[in-house]
Amino acid sequence: MNVLITGASAGFGKALAEKLVAKGHCVIGCARRLEKLEAMANELGELFLPVQMDVSDTASLPKIIADLPANFAQIDVLVNNAGLALGTEPAQNAKFDDWMQMVDTNVKGLMALTHAILPTMVQRNSGYIINVGSIAGSWPYYGGNVYGATKAFVKQFSLNLRADLLGTQVRVTNLEPGNVAGTEFSNVRYHGDDEKAAKVYDGFKTMSGEDIGDILLWLIESPTHINVNRLEVMPVAQTYNGLTIAKD
Ligand code: NDP
């Protein structure tokens, strides 16, 4: 199977790429940091193709896909994983540039790559798109403002894709993880303040990028007559915080 993963240079994407190659699948690993992908290619060998891609540069994406070498040209599975949160401030204090970067990456990038690849899947009447959403797309929380809104888009877009794909064999899943440590997610969110990022995971057992990689692998290898529409996963230590009242 050929699997294209965005955000393959770190975190969930990297974990998944390693697991897929170990099982003999071919991976097109995409991200902005080519040096990270090339280091992975050195480890993983010829089943892993490193491809520099900035998903927020939407105009560049169709050509990158069209230029893939022949043995990687058919994309059986697209894992739209590249994404980021920037900031944890309430909306009134947030940086507008951060909001725009989250929308450009999490929403426009995911849309553009899907638009470039989906028709080839429909034409073959087979394929699988896995979008990496978040619990933040369903559950509002303090400081989640635009990040959560981008992931709500990803959730609804995934469900609407399935509606449009009625009668085809093309599958779509929205994977919605909660708290996961050991990736670069919080380091990015806190703009490189690694101490603050580490505190997010203090004092409880959370999930790891490997856990999410295993779940993604399970989805990819699941029977082709089953569509997992949405899959929400959290560490047992995490749950809904309920509604809050600010008392006088
Ligand atoms: P990481 O920060 O570890 O990895 C993010 C990946 O996305 C990196 O490979 C990064 O590579 C890539 N990326 C970021 N921006 C772009 C871009 N413009 N173009 C191409 N690639 C890009 O995060 P995680 O692995 O933790 O997160 C992966 C996904 O899972 C994200 O969509 C995130 O929102 C979501 N998620 C994460 C959770 C968590 O707690 N960790 C929980 C729920 C969802 P590079 O910088 O080289 O481009």
Ligand code: 8X3
């Ligand atoms: C990341 C999970 O809880 O930080 O999408 O929003 S959370």
